[in-house]
Amino acid sequence: MYAKPHCPSLVKVFLVVVIAIELALVGFLAFGQPSEGKEGAAAGSGSNEPAATQPTADPQPAAPAEGEGAGEGEGGEPAPEPVTLTISFAGDCTLGASPKSDPDYSFNGVYEQEGEDASYFLKNVADLFGADDLTVVNLEGTLTESKESADKDYPFKGSPAYAKVLSGSGVDAATLANDHSLDYREQGYNDTIETLDADGVSTFGFGRIAYRDVKGVKVALVGACALPDNPAEDYTKEMTDNIAQAKAEGAQLVVVYANWGIEKDYVPQESDMRLGRAAIDAGADVVVGSHPHVVQGWEVYKGRYIVYSLGNFCYGGNSNPKDKDCLIFQETFTVTGTEVAPATENDVKFIACSVSSSSKRNNYQPTLAEDEDAERILAKVQESTDKIAEMAANLGSE
Template identity: 50%
Template sequence: MQITLITVAIFLGLLVGAAALTKVMNNRQAQNSEKTASQEQQEETTEPKKDDSSTDNTDDTSKDSQEETTTPEPTAEPVSITVSMVGDCTLGTDVNFDQSTSFDAFYQMKNDPGYFFRNVKDIFTADDLTVANMEGTLTTSNDRQQKTFAFKGDPSYTEILTRGGVEATNLANNHSHDYGDQSYEDTIQYLEAAGITTFGYDRTAVMDVKGIKVGLIGIYELKDGLGRQQQVIDTIQEVKDQGAQVIIVSFHWGTEKSNIPDDIQKTLAHLAVDQGADLVVGHHPHVLQGIEKYQGKNIVYSLGNFCFGGNKNPSDKDTMIFQQTFTVENGELVEDDVTNIIPCSLSSESGYNNYQPMVLEGSEKERVLQKIEEFSAALNQ
């Protein structure tokens, strides 16, 4: 009987233990189930499962829609720029001149930097780029070189150009170092500080004009003649490498007072065009020369003087503004022979130089136009 009771007790203990163990296992299973459900809910909330078939269909639909609504980009519209070129501008005087009739005297008397280009300002502000030959220095140096004529003006004279609508100047000429190398550096510094682009010798410039890159080159020929040929080749290639779409070469060359270009001028001009120049202009003779058409490009051999402080009363006051309009389409020059010759006088007074260029009208305009036509005819036979 005692053994039986012990056996029953053991059996009951095993049943209780098994029940307890079952309860513990069930609790753990329930907790794991809740945890798994919680994790799945969190995963679905933070990063929904991707339905590959649904995603592919959405992308295809979006792509098809985009292809249907996107139209080809239109061809770039042509862009045209008009460039005005003028000859020798000497903003200043020689200390050995009669100062009572000098450029400086008129500057002080008028007390207005806008006076000098007043009669042509509307032309220069209506175009897209005006380029002048800056023949002289803007400096405070007193180191005058030993030469017949040496010109300098006050650094404030840059305002004459900015007020007049001139944006760029060539410095490659025989008066750019009249007060030594420092005067040349001073001139560059003052002009550039005033927002006027400078170029010449080995210094080229590429200007952005209405999105068109215009390369500007200045060559001083008087000392070396045909020895400047390599410089012509190198500088044109330099602006090409910088992306120039229109290339203008400005030469200081020729014989003073001669209306006929010499063989050196012609050789260098033709070389420039052959190398890629779109327009060639010249200055130094102080008088007008003809315009040659070579390989479809214009060569204006001499523009004459313009706003010229180098002479109080030149015997030949005829000059011109040479304008050319260039059109670029899809990055390429497509039209470059739209020209406009504007006959001018370097003075608005006939009996002396008041250093104020003016546009000619009537019979005087026709006279200068006929002169240019005659000079040009001899070059285009």
């Protein structure tokens, strides 16, 4: 028999070590890489075992679903909130008199009789003007000490102290774009601007745009003077250029106050209607007018109101005008950023007034009309408005 071979003890140790190494290598190959690399292997393996969770970079925000992000404007800025503001408009204010006026019954005479109390004149409407956000009138005449008048029948002048009639009663701005601003030539015109500016009343017209910050809204006030001896293309271009300038300078709401029409006519001319529409087409949000010394109606054009004549108001030009009816027009605007919402009938008020609290003469104290008087005045305005609608239909067919 052959004896079983014997390995020396050192050889046995060597063989054990080799076998152990081989077993370790087999285990390594069978189970893959160390645990920190398992995530990638498990992700595509089809195994039901979950992959190991590993720390990742900060997650990116998910894209907003449709409808999310409302209330944001361009560049992620918050969208502008709507702002509502109310503007009141009144007609011709002549704070003074002409050299032909009877001193006892003139504006100047009443001022003295009332103890030089400037608040007397607008006290019956001061609460209304104080409750709105902006009040605008047409100032026909000058506030100056100049004695050099223009060569005309009725140059109007008042003391610079009369500025308190406006500033002390809630009036914030006055257009000077009319046929009486130069009654005392350039000196009177410049004095009027300086006097009203010093009292906080903004002036505008003849290429001068006034800007008012009203509840955070930039409001531009543009004056237009459409007189028969001026070519229509000239005053239309000046007006539309001013509107464009106001828009370029960041105006969010553009107001146009126009001096136009024929005195004592209760219906506007077609040329007035074209001018009003040109203002809206150029970007104006409302157009109001005066000069005829009587009330006229209104129309809505492209969602904007055009009110053709508010009539006289605190009017020192006549101590006893035959027609004392006048209007205050109020509109509440909703402004969102640079957008102004179209006006509705709920946004406007036509407030019937008289130029005087006395029916016998003009005491230069505008007063709200009541009851039958108010109904009569508004019926007169409606009659004019109906005729304007007929004219508008003809304009639209041209």
